[in-house]
Amino acid sequence: MMKLTKKRVVLFLLFIFPLICFLILSTGTNNFSKLPVVTSNVVDISTLDSSNTFKGKISVVCFLGNDMDSNKGGFFNLNEKIYKKFIEYNQFQIIAVYPEGKENEVAVLKKEIGAFTDMVKWKFTAGSKEQIKALHAGFNSNDKLSNLYTSNVFLIDKNGDLRGRVKDADSVDGKLFGYNMNSVSVLNAKLKDDVLVLYYEYYAAFKENNKNKADRKEVGL
Numbered sequence: 001m002m003k004l005t006k007k008r009v010v011l012f013l014l015f016i017f018p019l020i021c022f023l024i025l026s027t028g029t030n031n032f033s034k035l036p037v038v039t040s041n042v043v044d045i046s047t048l049d050s051s052n053t054f055k056g057k058i059s060v061v062c063f064l065g066n067d068m069d070s071n072k073g074g075f076f077n078l079n080e081k082i083y084k085k086f087i088e089y090n091q092f093q094i095i096a097v098y099p100e101g102k103e104n105e106v107a108v109l110k111k112e113i114g115a116f117t118d119m120v121k122w123k124f125t126a127g128s129k130e131q132i133k134a135l136h137a138g139f140n141s142n143d144k145l146s147n148l149y150t151s152n153v154f155l156i157d158k159n160g161d162l163r164g165r166v167k168d169a170d171s172v173d174g175k176l177f178g179y180n181m182n183s184v185s186v187l188n189a190k191l192k193d194d195v196l197v198l199y200y201e202y203y204a205a206f207k208e209n210n211k212n213k214a215d216r217k218e219v220g221l
Helices: 002-027 068-086 103-113 129-137 184-218
Strands: 037-039 058-064 092-099 122-127 149-156
Touching: 058 068, 058 103, 058 184, 068 092, 068 103, 068 149, 068 184, 092 103, 092 129, 103 122, 122 129, 149 184
Parallel strands: 058 092, 092 122
Antiparallel strands: 058 149
């Protein structure tokens, strides 16, 4: 009898409880809080690479810097905890910005990360020192580049706005502009959650838009 009860509890926790949570979220659009915009209309990645853009995509941006080998632990964290989680999601991409002339180092990094990963949504983008600094400065964050590198990664929405948190207990002024990729707990507890919130925000907007279309159709508009 005890074993049967334990099995039912496990079944509930693994399958039924997550389903209930999803149903509550999917029906609770009116109570849903959007992820705050912390900087509007950032410099687009197309200023470095005309074949790519932030617009219409959900982008996680990282700055590789001049010493990728010393900092590669964070890039592996980002790949394992964020990229692999969202690789199947529509319009998701990781933009990895690196200094011109560092193509060999990038090739090594790509080979190491790509050993067990499909790199299709990693977008490596080269830029001059001035371009990289201008891109980063456009985020208008409290973050600083060191040797064109920062351990923080940035979340850009489909409109080209920087998303983050305005009430973050771990930030000095309460605002979170970037997520420390050297911290697995930050990637798991903050960035992953915030990307999911952003996707749900777009899902809720899509659902509401379809509802409005159906309502207009019913009244003959």
